[in-house]
Amino acid sequence: MRHSTVSTSPDQESGALSTSSNTRSRHSMRRTGRLTLLVLAGALLVSCADAKSDTLQPKSELARDIHFLTKFSGWLAAIIGLLVGAAVVFLIFKFRERKHDDGSLPKQVHGHTKAEVGWTIAPAVLLAVLAVVSIPTIFDLVDQPEGAIEIRVEGQQWWWQYSYDLDGDGHYEIVTANDIVFPAGQDINLEITSNDVIHSFWVPELNGKKDAVPGRVHEWRIQADEPGEYWGVCTEYCGLSHADMRIRAVALSDGDWNAWVASQQVAATVPGQSFLPGSEEEDVREGYELFQLHCASCHIVNGVFEAAAENPVPLLAGVAPNLTHLMSRTSFAGAIFDLYNEDGSLNEADLTAWIRDAPSQKPLDPDNQQGMLSFVDSLNDEDVQDLVAYLSTLGDRTPTSS
Ligand code: HEC
Ligand SMILES: [Cu+2]
Structure with missing residues (x-):
């Protein structure tokens, strides 16, 4: 009370x-x-x-199949729900107690064989219809066509890594993060796994969800009708920053895709040492040196800092995003930040804040065993500026046809 x-x-x-x-x-x-x-x-x-992705707006064959099932089973359930509801209301009125009733019960149907057989068979038929309609689609969603481009998808707390073995030699020629880039209009085979806990990969407009489980590889497939950006998110609760583990699927036209593949395989180079004092080149060089000192223990930059993976780093998954072509992405840090502003300039504000103190931008594990460290105590504003200058030399912007 x-x-x-x-x-x-x-x-x-x-x-x-x-x-x-x-x-x-x-x-x-x-x-x-x-x-x-x-x-x-x-x-x-x-x-x-401001929904960035919508399950009811399929943008691929697979998503359309799922959408059809959703509508079909939804309408079926709605019709049955209405019929049952109407029957209940009808029966309540028909058999209600009337003023001059003699108090006896209406005729009981318990044990009425025809009725009981009827309401056993009807749901069985319904389920059979649903099965016939949905089972082929379920198999179709995981079907992996031969010869299709294959991308390994690795979930980690709290971002996605995408690796491409272009010639099938078991070695990944391209390793990137946040943006999963692929050509539009083609089937893309995914090998989905996880390096720490269970995650789930989901880009609603392209296909359904598939769990990413450590020690297992789940086959999955995506496709996009048109070039463009499609948004997704991890849909299996995976710890503190689960909600900040996003996905951007970037579908390119064939021309843009070929250019992307070629440019991704170009290794980075060490910035030169001859420059005018106070020049942009000097900042880049200083950023490079700071990177070697503070960042290369976790991050790989192909051709320059390649030892990160062999170093014992305090990361549960053992990996940090490969930064060789950072500038070719549209997003960073689990795709929660745009890498570029709307006017096309680099989003230095968020990038600076991230490098300075990542845990304040995206809640990482409290004892920092899983994410990027904070550098508030070890880097000053100028250092961070130099680091951004260096990072901005890593890779070229990808043309997105959207
Ligand atoms: C302890 C390992 C570690 C160190 C050291 C480290 N990082 Fe990171 N960094 C990470 C991890 C892990 C992520 C992914 C975090 C996330 O998205 O949740 C990350 C993400 C990033 C990203 C975003 C990349 C992307 O594509 O999402 C940038 C940029 C970055 N770090 C720059 C730096 C710089 C610059 C330094 C040095 C000042 C640095 N990092 C030091 C582990 C580290
Ligand atoms: Cu996750």
């Missing part, structure tokens, strides 16, 4: 009888219920307002 203090009107406050206070608490409970509903509905609407 304590919760009666929730109600505000003074005359209610004075009623101390248990019955009235019961009514009141029921009243306030109903009010809380209504409030909760309102908040939920509001949250739902707000979340729809």
Whole structure:
């Protein structure tokens, strides 16, 4: 009865009888219920307002198949729900107690063989129809066509790594993060796994969800009708920054894809040592030296810092994003930040904040055993600026046809 203090009107406050206070608490409970509903509905609407991806807007053959199943089973369930609801209402009225009833029960149907056989067979038929319609699609979603481009997808706390073995020699020619880049209009085979805990890979407009499980490789497939950017997210709760483990699928036209593949295989070079004092080149060189000191223990830059993977680094997954072609991405840090501003310039604000103190930008494991370290104590503003100058030389921007 304590919760009666929730109600505000003074005359209610004075009623101390248990019955009235019961009514009141029921009243306030109903009010809380209504409030909760309102908040939920509001949250739902707000979340729809700037939805980056929409399960009901399929942009590939596979997503359209799933969408069809959703509609088919949804309508089927709706129709059955309405029929059952209508029957219940009808029966309630038909057999209600009337004024001059003699009190006897209506004729009972318990043990009515025809009825019982009927309501056993009807659901079985329904499930059979659903199975016939959905099972082929389920097999189709995982089907991996021969000769299709293959991308290894590795989940880690809390970002995705994508590796491409272009010639099938078991060695990955391209390793990147956040943006999964592929040609539009083609089937792409995915080998999905995880380096730490269970994650789940989901780009709703391209296909359904597939779990990423440590020690296992799950086959999956995506495709996109048109070049463009498609957004996804990890959908298996995987710890503190689960919500910040996003995916950007970047589908390119054939020409852009070929250019991307070629440029990704170019290794980085060590910045030169001859420059004018105060020049941009000097910043880049200083950034490179700082990188060697503070960052190369975790991050690989092909052709320059390649030892990271062999060093014992305090990362559960043992890997940090390969930064060789950082500038070719649209996003960073689990795809939660745009790498470029709308006017096309580098998003230095977020990049600077990230390098300075990553754990404040994206909650990482409290004892920093899994994410990027904070450098608030070891790097000053100028250092971070130099590091950004160096990073901005790593790779070229990818043309996105969207
Ligand atoms: C202890 C290992 C470690 C060190 C040292 C480290 N990082 Fe990182 N870094 C990571 C991890 C792990 C991530 C991925 C974090 C995430 O997205 O959740 C990351 C992400 C990044 C990213 C975003 C890359 C992308 O594609 O998402 C940049 C840029 C970056 N680090 C730069 C640096 C710089 C510059 C330094 C040195 C000042 C540095 N890192 C030092 C582990 C490290
Ligand atoms: Cu995850």
